[in-house]
Amino acid sequence: MxxxxxxxxxxxxxxxxxxxxxxxxxxxxxxxTENAQEFFQPVINWFLKYFNKPxxxxxxxxxxxxxxxSSSIQIMKIINLFENNLNKNNGLKIIWFYNxxxxxSKEQGNxxxxxxxxxxxxxxxxxxxxxxxxxxx
Amino acid sequence: xxxxTIYDFYKLLENDNISFSYRGGFTNNVLTTATQLFKExxxxxxxxxxxxLSFLMIESFxxxxxxxxxxxxxxxxxxSEFFMTRNVGDTFYIISANLIDNDKIxxxxxxxxxxxxxxxxxxxxxYREVLxxxxxxxxxxxxxxxxxxxxxxxxxxxxxFVKVDEKQSMFFMQIELKNPKVDDGLxxxxxxxxxxxxxxxxxxxxxxxxxxxxxxxxxxxxxRMVEENMQNVSLKVHKKIFHFLVEILQNxxxxxxxxxxxxxxxxxxxxxxxxxxxxxxxxxxKDEVANLKNQIEMVNSKTKEELxxxxxxxxxxxxxxxxxSAGLGLIDxxxxxxxxxxxxxxxxxNNYSFFSLTVNF
Numbered sequence: 001m002x003x004x005x006x007x008x009x010x011x012x013x014x015x016x017x018x019x020x021x022x023x024x025x026x027x028x029x030x031x032x033t034e035n036a037q038e039f040f041q042p043v044i045n046w047f048l049k050y051f052n053k054p055x056x057x058x059x060x061x062x063x064x065x066x067x068x069x070s071s072s073i074q075i076m077k078i079i080n081l082f083e084n085n086l087n088k089n090n091g092l093k094i095i096w097f098y099n100x101x102x103x104x105s106k107e108q109g110n111x112x113x114x115x116x117x118x119x120x121x122x123x124x125x126x127x128x129x130x131x132x133x134x135x136x137x
Numbered sequence: 138x139x140x141x142t143i144y145d146f147y148k149l150l151e152n153d154n155i156s157f158s159y160r161g162g163f164t165n166n167v168l169t170t171a172t173q174l175f176k177e178x179x180x181x182x183x184x185x186x187x188x189x190l191s192f193l194m195i196e197s198f199x200x201x202x203x204x205x206x207x208x209x210x211x212x213x214x215x216x217s218e219f220f221m222t223r224n225v226g227d228t229f230y231i232i233s234a235n236l237i238d239n240d241k242i243x244x245x246x247x248x249x250x251x252x253x254x255x256x257x258x259x260x261x262x263x264y265r266e267v268l269x270x271x272x273x274x275x276x277x278x279x280x281x282x283x284x285x286x287x288x289x290x291x292x293x294x295x296x297x298f299v300k301v302d303e304k305q306s307m308f309f310m311q312i313e314l315k316n317p318k319v320d321d322g323l324x325x326x327x328x329x330x331x332x333x334x335x336x337x338x339x340x341x342x343x344x345x346x347x348x349x350x351x352x353x354x355x356x357x358x359x360x361r362m363v364e365e366n367m368q369n370v371s372l373k374v375h376k377k378i379f380h381f382l383v384e385i386l387q388n389x390x391x392x393x394x395x396x397x398x399x400x401x402x403x404x405x406x407x408x409x410x411x412x413x414x415x416x417x418x419x420x421x422x423k424d425e426v427a428n429l430k431n432q433i434e435m436v437n438s439k440t441k442e443e444l445x446x447x448x449x450x451x452x453x454x455x456x457x458x459x460x461x462s463a464g465l466g467l468i469d470x471x472x473x474x475x476x477x478x479x480x481x482x483x484x485x486x487n488n489y490s491f492f493s494l495t496v497n498f
Contacts, residue, residue, distance in 0.1 A: 011357055032356075032383045034390060066376075068383045070467035073455045080453075104376040115453050 002053075005046050013039050014064055018046050026061040031071035035037075040074035045052065047081050057091035062112075063125075065098075065105055082118045093119045100124045138341055138407045140481035143418040143493040147403045149334065154180060155349035156223035160338050166365035170407050171222060174358040178349055180226060189289055190229055193312050194222060196282050197231045200310070217307075219335045226321030231312040232331040236305045244296050245308065248280035249296050252287045260288055262429045290314050295328040309335070342409040349392065350421070351393060352400040356386040363406075377473055378406070378413060379496055384466040385417050385494070394420040394489040412475065418493040426482050426490050432464075433480050433494075436471035444472045474498055 009015035014029035033039050050058075060082065062075065082092050086125045094116075096109035106122065113120040150156050155178050159167055172191045177385075179187065201218055219234040237245065255263060264284050286294055292313045299307040311328045338346060347359065363378050386404060393400035402419035421429065436444065448468045471478055473498040483491040 022215060034387045042436055066379060073465060076452050101372055103373055111449060115449050
């Protein structure tokens, strides 16, 4: 049984919800901490365990409006982890949400998309609040 | 703003443990940021002064808006007003400057001269008098703010008026808060020092400046300031400034050469010729200079397409600056600037050099 992993959003770090049972995997907010590796290591560890016995479908939702370079490396590590498990699980998908007027966030999502063979989707939203309206599953 | 002026500015503030200046439209956000910055970053030995300092910063701020003609809402809106807080030795200085109508000068001058000559009991008497008589000046206050400043600091309020034209003058005032527990034996900084700083930031079109120890996450208050005071710039520019700030300030906090356990640095945001300029300066170990120089020259020599490719390569490989090659942050910086990354190394001694960098966009 894999524990629920929930971290609340702070000024420097995003909200994280990893819930195998509910099938919710989400990173949302701002990722600009200096200690990105420290912050994301538990997330990586969680997914390492998760992929031992993953759900049939896994949709990772990324809605990060500010990302510093050390955090983008950590996000890439998570994406790579998905990529490494493609052969085991074909229901893997990552969705990058960006605000419609946020060119920079779209570009950032595109960088990730171009750097992976995982099913990586860019989705435009009107504002971050609307994220709640999306059906994640 | 050039790499040379960043060094000159650093030298000018060399003895400041922490300093912050702001020029532009004044809002409460600026005040909140400035007070937070000092609350979070002043030395342990001065921690008892925190509340007093915040109080005085608020008074000084309200004084600017009380006597000033403009009501700013955005950093780019009005740049005639200036605010600075600095800590040198055992003393904190709060300096304000704003335009004032020439015909109001005698009244303000009289109030200041009065509070500057009274002793403690006379001040208390005046304070109660003003409170009870409710003699409110045309712009509110009857100098109550000045009385409070003097009572709280137990010092004088140096001030000056510098004529701008027939209608207006620049009104400078300095509050000095000395830590009674520490004595550095230094003479207080004259008001002319602050006037000189104001002159430079005006000439160089510097909107915001912060010098201090960047080993803590000092970037937070700065980011809040940018976020809340740059509503008028487009989201794209806004995000760029934000992005630059995060990368550059965190870079200082990680790589600056520590002197007396502090990772000192200076950073500035300017606006000129319709472009934003961000500049930083910090010390760097001498044996890292050659490597850093190579890295910047490498990214400067690449086209945008090459940089994009390199970015993706490094992203995939998870390269950070610790690996010794150019980090993702530097590539990103180079991708986003309109021109090249400008940089300069100034040798200080056998151990370290001063590294300054500017980017424009």
